[in-house]
Amino acid sequence: MQIDSTSTANPMVDAGRGQEIMRMAFRPTPARLLPPEERRAYALAYPDRNPSAARGTGNSQAKMTERKVYAIRRAADAGASLQHLAEAFAISVRACRHIARRTSWAHLPEEN
CATH class of the missing domain: 1.10.10 (Arc Repressor Mutant, subunit A)
Structure with a gap:
C-alpha cells in the first residue's frame, strides 16, 4: 500500500488546516469571550472555577x-x-x- 504525500488525511499537510488546529488549541476560555454582564453571571454561577484564589x-x-x-x-x-x-x-x-x-x-x- 502506497501513502500519497498529497493526501489530506494528515492535517499538517494542508497548511490551512494545521493553522486552524493551532488556533483551536490556543483559544481563550469561553468565559473570556462573553460580554461583561454575562461574564459576571458566569462567575457567580461557577464560583469554584479558580478554587485556589x-x-x-x-x-x-x-x-x-x-x-x-x-x-x-x-x-x-x-x-x-x-x-x-x-x-x-x-x-x-x-x-x-x-x-x-x-x-x-x-x-x-x-x-x-
Whole structure:
C-alpha cells in the first residue's frame, strides 16, 4: 500500500488546516469571550472555577473586612450615598458600588 504525500488525511499537510488546529488549541476560555454582564453571571454561577484564589480577607491585598462589607451593604440598602460611604471607608466610589450591588465580595452570604 502506497501513502500519497498529497493526501489530506494528515492535517499538517494542508497548511490551512494545521493553522486552524493551532488556533483551536490556543483559544481563550469561553468565559473570556462573553460580554461583561454575562461574564459576571458566569462567575457567580461557577464560583469554584479558580478554587485556589484567595477570597475576602484571605487575600493579602484586601482593603476591607467582612464587618466593613456588611456595614456598607446595610448603609447602602438604607439609602446612604455611595460617595459618603466611600469616603468613610477610604475606598473608591466604584469599589463601594460593587460591594453595595454584591458584585464584589459576592462570596459573603446575606446578613441575617
